[in-house]
Amino acid sequence: MPVTVEVPTEKWAGKVIEVKLGATKEEGGSRAGTVTVGGETTLPFLTFEGGIPNQPVVAAEVWDVEPADWSPVLLEAWGNAVKDPVVWAQQAAALGAKLIALKLRSTDPDGQNASPAEAAATVKRVLAAVDLPLLVYGPGQAEKDNDVLVAVAEASAGERLALGLCEQSNYRTIVAACLGNGHVAIGRAPIDVNMQKQLNILMSDMGLPLDRILMDPTTGGLGYGIEYTYSVMERLRFGALQGDRMTQLPLINTVGEEAWRQKEAKAAEGVPEAWGDLAKRGLSWEMLTATSMLEAGSDIVVLRHPNSIGIINGVIAKLMGR
Amino acid sequence: MGLSGLEIYKQLPKTNCKECGMPTCLAFAMKLAAKQAELSACPYVSDAAKQALDAASAPPIRLVTVGVGDQKLEVGNETVMFRHDKTFYHAPGIFARVKDNQADAAAAAKTIADYKVERVGLQMAAAGVAVENASGDAATFAAAVQDVAQACDGALILLSKDPAAMAAALPAVADRKPLIYAADAENWQAMVELAKKHSCPLAVREAGSLSALASLAEQVTKAGVADIVLDPGARSAAANLAAFTQLRRLALRKNLRLVGYPLIGFPGEAAASAEEETAFAGQQVMKYGGFIVLDHFDPASIYALLTLRLNIYTDPQKPIQVKPEIYAFGEVDQNSPVLVTTNFSITYFSVAGEVEASGVPTYLIVSDAEGLSVLTAWAAGKFDAEKIAKTVKACGIADKVSHRYIVLPGYVSTLSGEVEEELPGWKALVGPREAVDISPYLRRTWPTIVGKR
Ligand code: B12
Numbered sequence: 001m002p003v004t005v006e007v008p009t010e011k012w013a014g015k016v017i018e019v020k021l022g023a024t025k026e027e028g029g030s031r032a033g034t035v036t037v038g039g040e041t042t043l044p045f046l047t048f049e050g051g052i053p054n055q056p057v058v059a060a061e062v063w064d065v066e067p068a069d070w071s072p073v074l075l076e077a078w079g080n081a082v083k084d085p086v087v088w089a090q091q092a093a094a095l096g097a098k099l100i101a102l103k104l105r106s107t108d109p110d111g112q113n114a115s116p117a118e119a120a121a122t123v124k125r126v127l128a129a130v131d132l133p134l135l136v137y138g139p140g141q142a143e144k145d146n147d148v149l150v151a152v153a154e155a156s157a158g159e160r161l162a163l164g165l166c167e168q169s170n171y172r173t174i175v176a177a178c179l180g181n182g183h184v185a186i187g188r189a190p191i192d193v194n195m196q197k198q199l200n201i202l203m204s205d206m207g208l209p210l211d212r213i214l215m216d217p218t219t220g221g222l223g224y225g226i227e228y229t230y231s232v233m234e235r236l237r238f239g240a241l242q243g244d245r246m247t248q249l250p251l252i253n254t255v256g257e258e259a260w261r262q263k264e265a266k267a268a269e270g271v272p273e274a275w276g277d278l279a280k281r282g283l284s285w286e287m288l289t290a291t292s293m294l295e296a297g298s299d300i301v302v303l304r305h306p307n308s309i310g311i312i313n314g315v316i317a318k319l320m321g322r
Numbered sequence: 323m324g325l326s327g328l329e330i331y332k333q334l335p336k337t338n339c340k341e342c343g344m345p346t347c348l349a350f351a352m353k354l355a356a357k358q359a360e361l362s363a364c365p366y367v368s369d370a371a372k373q374a375l376d377a378a379s380a381p382p383i384r385l386v387t388v389g390v391g392d393q394k395l396e397v398g399n400e401t402v403m404f405r406h407d408k409t410f411y412h413a414p415g416i417f418a419r420v421k422d423n424q425a426d427a428a429a430a431a432k433t434i435a436d437y438k439v440e441r442v443g444l445q446m447a448a449a450g451v452a453v454e455n456a457s458g459d460a461a462t463f464a465a466a467v468q469d470v471a472q473a474c475d476g477a478l479i480l481l482s483k484d485p486a487a488m489a490a491a492l493p494a495v496a497d498r499k500p501l502i503y504a505a506d507a508e509n510w511q512a513m514v515e516l517a518k519k520h521s522c523p524l525a526v527r528e529a530g531s532l533s534a535l536a537s538l539a540e541q542v543t544k545a546g547v548a549d550i551v552l553d554p555g556a557r558s559a560a561a562n563l564a565a566f567t568q569l570r571r572l573a574l575r576k577n578l579r580l581v582g583y584p585l586i587g588f589p590g591e592a593a594a595s596a597e598e599e600t601a602f603a604g605q606q607v608m609k610y611g612g613f614i615v616l617d618h619f620d621p622a623s624i625y626a627l628l629t630l631r632l633n634i635y636t637d638p639q640k641p642i643q644v645k646p647e648i649y650a651f652g653e654v655d656q657n658s659p660v661l662v663t664t665n666f667s668i669t670y671f672s673v674a675g676e677v678e679a680s681g682v683p684t685y686l687i688v689s690d691a692e693g694l695s696v697l698t699a700w701a702a703g704k705f706d707a708e709k710i711a712k713t714v715k716a717c718g719i720a721d722k723v724s725h726r727y728i729v730l731p732g733y734v735s736t737l738s739g740e741v742e743e744e745l746p747g748w749k750a751l752v753g754p755r756e757a758v759d760i761s762p763y764l765r766r767t768w769p770t771i772v773g774k775r
């Protein structure tokens with residue numbers, strides 16, 4: 001006697017907010033098209049019971065200086081491209097990145113200490129060279145981040161860049177710069193649901209609409225704390241679907257930065273044979289970090305290896321059933 | 323899914339005869355509900371009550387064992403959909419597929435079986451080998467299975483739709499308790515007989531629908547096989563995620579025992595490349611896979627996959643920790659460098675591995691930071707100057723070395739001044755940020771610093 005099983009589905013009341021990145025000419029920018037993330041009414045890739053109007057996207061990380069401390073695997077894979085952010089961004093776009101995540105590392109006060117004006121000019125050059133929306137990161141040092149990102153925000157007003165990072169101790173200046181110049185802000189809290197919500201509240205209290213904020217929950221690399229990020233993201237997305245407004249922002253993960261920082265992605269010698277070939281291992285490290293974050297709800301994964309871009313695009317397409 | 327004390331009480335004789343050692347049947351029922359007693363302690367429960375209670379207390383997803391001895395793999399007994407709800411218990415077994423008509427089947431199996439890698443002090447390995455009857459020939463299959471079994475001491479999965487091939491291969495390896503894959507709508511009766519005859523677990527494959535899968539599983543159970551593994555037959559990554567999620571929900575949330583079994587997946591069958599296979603295997607590690615059969619076996623991706631598995635199956639409530647104490651590497655003496663770190667396992671093993679690799683005899687002081695990493699502990703106030711000073715004083719390192727240098731993790735360079743204040747006479751050196759750079763630091767930088775003393 002055949003059994004009849006009803007497919008168990010879950011209907012959610014909440015929906016992830018849609019955030020649009022980039023602006024076309026008509027919209028006051030210069031992008032060929034825009035990229036919208038968010039909008040989910042279901043858990044990651046469970047399209048049988050809810051909608052995912054915008055699939056997650058890959059952003060390629062590009063620096064404005066040659067990264068001295070990157071894994072040799074990455075430097076070799078990109079070749080001369082790392083010497084010029086314009087060439088680098090163009091190649092990343094050709095490889096299928098949907099966004100460029102430009103890190104203005106030249107402005108690091110402990111490094112080249114380039115001026116905010118120079119950095120703003122670099123952003124303009126990259127904007128001129130590729131027609132994808134841009135995410136722009138400062139050097140990661142609070143004061144300089146503020147100076148640099150304000151200059152960038154003003155010089156590229158109307159382009160609807162995503163600017164980061166806003167942290168609890170340093171968000172006001174960047175949020176104000178986004179507000180005044182039509183950009184989106186990226187807020188990062190340290191792997192904690194309540195702190196992320198708190199930050200979202202602080203940022204939106206300044207008048208920045210929620211559809212102009214992305215959440216960066218802080219990414220732990222594979223083998224280096226990934227499980228904490230994974231679970232915090234699952235809980236954030238849960239909250240979003242249950243209707244908790246302050247968890248409903250799209251999620252962004254700096255996957256490449258975390259994965260390629262680890263020994264597994266750097267060391268060729270003096271490691272056990274069981275670790276396998278370095279180049280493949282590093283790539284696996286980044287890919288699995290990315291897949292985990294996507295499975296936990298990531299809307300944007302920022303990647304470093306040129307080959308990861310295509311591979312993760314393929315993985316996303318297949319997870320979306322395409 | 324446990325029953326309450328009262329629900330259990332209803333099934334007991336209610337005579338309060340005390341033979342179970344408890345004053346009343348109700349007290350006994352309460353103990354049972356708290357899992358502090360065994361039903362067998364009451365001699366008077368009726369068979370009907372026993373059955374009802376057994377069924378109700380059985381885990382919603384059956385624990386299935388494949389393989390024997392040290393090499394056995396236990397999968398199932400999961401209780402939650404999300405690891406943050408409690409934890410995941412039985413990590414999926416990773417298998418690699420070899421074909422019976424592949425010339426080097428035994429050698430390939432040996433490579434898989436021999437693969438071992440250590441991480442945070444834990445041994446990680448693949449579970450074993452899945453042998454496929456690709457030739458379609460029974461004798462070839464039987465011979466290959468035997469070769470593989472000899473070369474590989476891990477768990478085995480036998481892949482064939484043909485009961486005759488399965489019957490030919492099983493006798494030689496039945497004592498290894500392989501998973502028989504698979505019973506389907508056509509062959510299930512014959513496969514059930516083989517599973518019963520050789521007491522082996524049986525996979526049930528039905529791609530039609532969940533109803534069809536549950537129906538087939540019910541027939542197999544009724545025919546007398548209890549250890550079942552399910553394959554909903556979905557192969558694309560999207561369909562597989564949907565099916566695995568639905569089956570897990572049915573078992574846990576709807577208490578549907580017909581599908582309360584571990585799941586098997588073949589991520590390579592939907593992948594366009596070895597990389598995609600790794601990604602989809604990762605998906606199955608996170609989302610409810612019990613047996614994951616790979617078509618590529620490359621250490622560089624297996625290591626990453628096993629690491630992901632370790633991470634996902636770590637109990638979210640307790641970080642893996644090491645004992646806070648002094649660890650000595652190599653032939654330490656009074657001139658050996660002294661490093662300090664926290665007792666989070668990942669942190670400790672990252673540092674210890676590099677110290678060992680440097681070949682420089684070294685003391686490593688592990689401070690009790692409640693299992694947190696360096697920066698997390700620092701941010702949480704569990705690895706500050708005071709704490710470090712206390713640990714240094716208490717561990718007796720001052721009697722072991724004649725110098726007074728202590729190396730801090732580079733990420734907490736800001737602590738050096740305070741540490742020196744808290745530890746009069748000591749100099750706090752700032753080490754590299756990442757553990758990878760410890761070896762050159764110990765070999766080259768440290769001697770120059772100490773030399774300049
Ligand atoms: C996972 C994680 C957590 C987990 C904890 C995991 C754990 N068991 O420690 C959770 C989610 C619980 C957590 C909580 C918090 N976290 Co946290 N967390 C992380 C994360 C993602 C990874 C940390 C990790 O595991 N690293 C891997 C280990 C191996 O690294 P490590 O210990 O530093 O060791 C390396 C080096 O330091 C070096 N090393 C280690 N020892 C030694 C010794 C010597 C001598 C040398 C030379 C080198 C060396 O070798 C290792 C390998 O290179 C980081 C961000 C990131 N991506 O790194 C944030 C991070 C550390 N967390 C942070 C914060 C603020 C917190 C909280 C305070 C937030 C809050 N208020 O709730 C809490 C504090 C915890 C609490 N209240 O109990 C901040 C710290 C900010 C700062 N710069 O000080 C970080 C940097 C995130 C951020 N960018 O804001 N966190």
Ligand code: SF4
Nearest residue numbers: 338339340342347364
């Ligand atoms: S032995 Fe059985 S019948 Fe007697 S008191 Fe205990 S539970 Fe009740």
